[in-house]
Amino acid sequence: MATNLLISGYRSFELGIFKDDDPKIAIIKKCLKEEIKSYIEEGVKWILTTGQFGVEQWAIEVVEELKADYPEVKQGIIFPFLEFGSNWNENNQMKLAQLKKTVDFVDSVSHQPYKDPSQLKNHQVFMLDKTQAALLVYDPENEGKTKWLHKAILKKQDDGNYDCRLIDFDQLQNTTIDE
Template sequence: MTNLYISGYRTYELGVFSVKDAKVDVIKKALKQEITSFIENGVDWILTSGQLGVEQWAVEVVEELKIDYPEVQQAIIFPFLEFGSNWKDENKLKLVELQELADYTESTSHQPYKDPSQLKNHQQFLLEHSNAALLVYDREFEGKTKFLYEAIQKKQENSSYECRLIDFDQLQNTIENETE
């Protein structure tokens, strides 16, 4: 295994509207534990698409992990050209900062957004170019990640693609372990 695709809930799906929200720290801690495990088992590239929320927090976590694992690299693969251009200024700025942390950035479509097929093609590209996925996703609380999770399940019918979920129970355990 060499490439890990990380995704999950968007900020608004989690009710996170500030970087100082305590939920962000919990999610980052859980991500750090799982990503470390993947790296120690041979992952050397982390792939995200730069979405607000879990994907952006994962980029920050990987950057921290590079201190102990300098061999790990990360790529941000956008679904289309000009991704994030319609976001608020502070979110655009954050995306630029994260791009500077990435070892590689590209977009699967070299055109601005025109239709949903670009998103489907992007998802397919990332699944084809990764060996496993790590999702912050709970099947009982669907969000946009549901579509990726379903695509992964379909991929697993014909391959040994690994998918680990960080669900709300695991996040709760992370909080409890922190307070002990």
């Protein structure tokens, strides 16, 4: 049984989403909500992300909504390195700062600013070691930055028991929003 869930997926720009009111976000959030709720009902207690644009930030917002029905659920943002997001534009930095205030835990794997790609690899290993399951908004037929995490998860699944659910483009396409 998974008690810690990692959520990741496409960055907003990979989905062609550049505004907070894009209707695609509502569909993605609806799919996330259904899957996260299912994981919570199966025993997940902690939900972790890295705070990236797109799916990860939308997931944080969804979990905050779900806390009304599941107040016992906790969520954390674990950055790969110190000062993550400091090179983002002011609006995006403010959004990340707001999200950090809503979660139960914030830290970084490396306590130094970005130096080299090894910090990203160490972060990935850490996140997979601390979770038993992952939920990815990802379609292997439409690669993005999430492909590296997906490959690492597939390798972890070969080595042992690790659950991974994908929300792919077919699922997103078949999801409707009730007006």
